[in-house]
Amino acid sequence: MWCAVHVRDGDEARAEALVKGILSGELEARCFHLTRSRRKKYRGQWQTVREKLLPGYLFIDTDKPEAVYRELEKTSGPQLLFSSAAFVTALETNETALMERLADESGEIAVSKVKVEEDGSVKFLSGPLLQVESMVRKVNLHQRVAEIETDFLGEKRVLYLGIEIEK
Numbered sequence: 001m002w003c004a005v006h007v008r009d010g011d012e013a014r015a016e017a018l019v020k021g022i023l024s025g026e027l028e029a030r031c032f033h034l035t036r037s038r039r040k041k042y043r044g045q046w047q048t049v050r051e052k053l054l055p056g057y058l059f060i061d062t063d064k065p066e067a068v069y070r071e072l073e074k075t076s077g078p079q080l081l082f083s084s085a086a087f088v089t090a091l092e093t094n095e096t097a098l099m100e101r102l103a104d105e106s107g108e109i110a111v112s113k114v115k116v117e118e119d120g121s122v123k124f125l126s127g128p129l130l131q132v133e134s135m136v137r138k139v140n141l142h143q144r145v146a147e148i149e150t151d152f153l154g155e156k157r158v159l160y161l162g163i164e165i166e167k
Contacts, residue, residue, distance in 0.1 A: 002061050002091040002099065003068060004153055009056040016058055022071050029062035032107035034099070038162025039111060039144040046144075046164075053109060053159065054152075059099075065090055095152055098135075102128040102161070111162040116141065125166055141165065 007015040012033040023029045034053040039046050062068050069088050091099075102109050112127025122139045124130045129146055137158075138147040145160045152159075 001063065001065050002059055002096045003065050004089045004091060005058040005060060005072065006087045007056060007058050012052065012058055019058060019060065023068060027062065027064060027067055027071065029060050029068055031058065031060050033058050034103055034107045034109065036109040036161055037111045039164050048111060059107065089153060098132065098150060101131045109161055111164045113166050114163045115166045129161060139163065
């Protein structure tokens, strides 16, 4: 089961290290923040960059969410939390399944390779978008991103995932 921990935007890496220290030992939990790789053009050259997928959120994969919650409650608010109320949320089964299809073990979502057909349609060749092709609502070839609309953490969100055009 995945749990989302609301942290200050920009403090994900520091909060991740803190939570890993708190949860080390008998609680078997994997702690990470989701990042995506995407292609951006700098000075005429395409570069792969890593960005946060959901800024302000840290994720914990555990079989013991109640024990994880109790341990995190012991942590002082300013050290970890964005707010004191409802800072840990259990993800729905379908949300967890989607993120497990997209991200690897470290929480990284790789760039997907696509091919533009002669008729202008986009065909997914490899990468995480191949598994969620039916959820893609738009592909922006100029910005090298595909948009996925999904319900996540109780609200509709659009996730922008990186693509690379195969020649």
